[in-house]
Amino acid sequence: MLEVELAACLRKIPAINQVLTYPGMAELAEKYGRERLLQEIQRHLAELRQAIIAAGPLVAGDKVDLSFAGICVAVREALAKADQARLRPVFNATGVVLHTNLGRAPLAPEALAAIEAVAGGYCNLELNLNTGKRGRRYDHVRELLQILTGADDALVVNNNAAAVLLILTVLAREHQVIVSRGELVEIGGAFRIPDVMALSGAQLVEVGTTNKTRLADYAAAIGENTRLLMKVHPSNFRIVGFTAAVAREELVSLARQRGLLVVEDLGSGVLYEQSGSGDFWGEPSVQSVVRAGIDLVTFSGDKLLGGPQSGIIVGRRDLIAQLAGHPLNRALRVDKLTLAALEATLQLYRHPQQVVSHIPTLSFLLQPAGRIEARAREVAQILTETHPAWQIQVQPGMSQVGGGALPEVELPSWCVVVRPPQGGAHALAERLRTGEVPVLGRVVTDALWLDLRTIPPPKLAEFTRLVVMAMAPG
Numbered sequence: 300m301l302e303v304e305l306a307a308c309l310r311k312i313p314a315i316n317q318v319l320t321y322p323g324m325a326e327l328a329e330k331y332g333r334e335r336l337l338q339e340i341q342r343h344l345a346e347l348r349q350a351i352i353a354a355g356p357l358v359a360g361d362k363v364d365l366s367f368a369g370i371c372v373a374v375r376e377a378l379a380k381a382d383q384a385r386l387r388p389v390f391n392a393t394g395v396v397l398h399t400n401l402g403r404a405p406l407a408p409e410a411l412a413a414i415e416a417v418a419g420g421y422c423n424l425e426l427n428l429n430t431g432k433r434g435r436r437y438d439h440v441r442e443l444l445q446i447l448t449g450a451d452d453a454l455v456v457n458n459n460a461a462a463v464l465l466i467l468t469v470l471a472r473e474h475q476v477i478v479s480r481g482e483l484v485e486i487g488g489a490f491r492i493p494d495v496m497a498l499s500g501a502q503l504v505e506v507g508t509t510n511k512t513r514l515a516d517y518a519a520a521i522g523e524n525t526r527l528l529m530k531v532h533p534s535n536f537r538i539v540g541f542t543a544a545v546a547r548e549e550l551v552s553l554a555r556q557r558g559l560l561v562v563e564d565l566g567s568g569v570l571y572e573q574s575g576s577g578d579f580w581g582e583p584s585v586q587s588v589v590r591a592g593i594d595l596v597t598f599s600g601d602k603l604l605g606g607p608q609s610g611i612i613v614g615r616r617d618l619i620a621q622l623a624g625h626p627l628n629r630a631l632r633v634d635k636l637t638l639a640a641l642e643a644t645l646q647l648y649r650h651p652q653q654v655v656s657h658i659p660t661l662s663f664l665l666q667p668a669g670r671i672e673a674r675a676r677e678v679a680q681i682l683t684e685t686h687p688a689w690q691i692q693v694q695p696g697m698s699q700v701g702g703g704a705l706p707e708v709e710l711p712s713w714c715v716v717v718r719p720p721q722g723g724a725h726a727l728a729e730r731l732r733t734g735e736v737p738v739l740g741r742v743v744t745d746a747l748w749l750d751l752r753t754i755p756p757p758k759l760a761e762f763t764r765l766v767v768m769a770m771a772p773g
């Protein structure tokens with residue numbers, strides 16, 4: 300008996316041709332193409348069929364919408380959804396300023412303008428406008444990098460991992476490279492110094508121990524086939540306690556005596572020094588590393604520098620020339636969008652009074668906590684007004700630099716803490732994450748923590764609206 304009823308129920312599903320005659324379908328066929336529309340209708344009808352079978356004939360009528368309007372809306376929404384961009388802007392309220400999963404450094408307005416200026420048309424990417432002859436794409440940022448870092452020359456590749464791979468491949472293939480055991484780091488996303496070394500064809504020679512490496516350890520390991528001494532900045536961890544590492548100057552002088560090169564993978568690449576201190580919260584600046592005499596220094600463009608993804612190499616001219624001329628450099632090269640954004644970002648560093656306020660990464664890191672608190676209070680007040688039954692608090696929290704930089708630095712910040720009345724902080728976090736503009740926060744036990752450090756004032760109203768909407772789901 301049930302089978303008969305089920306069959307009767309399934310027969311109520313309209314045929315594709317019937318659906319095609321519904322009002323609005325011609326318009327959809329025009330917009331998305333007839334083929335795609337047919338596929339979508341077919342998919343939706345198959346779904347309805349499965350839903351009826353799953354619900355059973357007795358309740359299917361209540362649960363499955365077979366109306367014209369229901370089918371039209373579902374098909375229209377599915378088509379629109381498929382056309383939505385997969386890569387979308389999100390709000391980062393996690394408290395991690397350089398979040399690799401969220402695209403690391405947001406670009407300065409000047410960098411965006413530079414991309415826009417060259418992206419839609421032609422540009423002098425590899426043309427020297429003075430001579431009318433072929434130029435090099437790196438020339439657009441070379442002089443700026445020379446001025447800002449004090450290095451003789453510069454090259455830019457896809458990212459810092461690429462920069463390290465290029466150097467090891469070109470300068471140390473089939474030769475030995477000496478690295479301290481305390482610096483055999485893994486950076487997120489499968490960048491491990493020993494693996495990159497193997498890929499390049501260079502032979503890793505480990506010296507010292509995890510916590511202590513001395514100059515004598517390097518000296519004793521140097522052999523006939525040694526080409527490079529390499530220093531790797533322990534970006535994302537710190538070894539504390541009974542430790543020793545060799546100063547750059549000492550390593551440089553040992554290398555000079557023995558006719559070797561010294562290379563440093565600096566990771567973050569700080570250009571902004573706090574009051575000429577040579578560092579930024581203890582992170583050595585690129586300038587200070589160049590001054591110490593390191594032959595080649597590599598760093599990321601999208602970490603503390605606050606620019607686009609790129610790997611920047613600065614150092615000795617003859618070595619940079621070798622790197623630039625190698626076929627691997629061709630495979631790792633950067634495009635015009637990156638160069639435009641990088642040039643504009645580097646230009647900002649030539650205006651020390653303005654650099655912090657213009658580069659989002661720096662302004663997020665260096666803003667006074669009082670300003671973050673003021674924004675948190677503003678948001679909390681609106682949430683309290685719209686949702687009197689919810690527990691909304693403003694609480695101090697700790698933000699992190701992120702991006703594998705300054706792991707031990709905790710930045711005092713302010714958060715809006717939202718506690719749904721009947722639990723469900725995870726459900727709230729999910730609604731925020733899957734909303735029209737996703738908002739990412741942190742769930743701690745039964746509350747959602749939203750760190751306001753990386754929500755800039757012009758975006759505050761939209762951010763608040765999204766949280767209000769997610770608190771009261773449609």
Ligand SMILES: *Cc1c(COP(=O)(O)O)cnc(C)c1O
Nearest residue numbers: 458459460486532534566567599
């Ligand atoms: C981040 C980092 C890398 C990788 O840089 P990408 O630009 O992400 O490729 C390599 N080495 C160190 C020390 C780093 O901190």
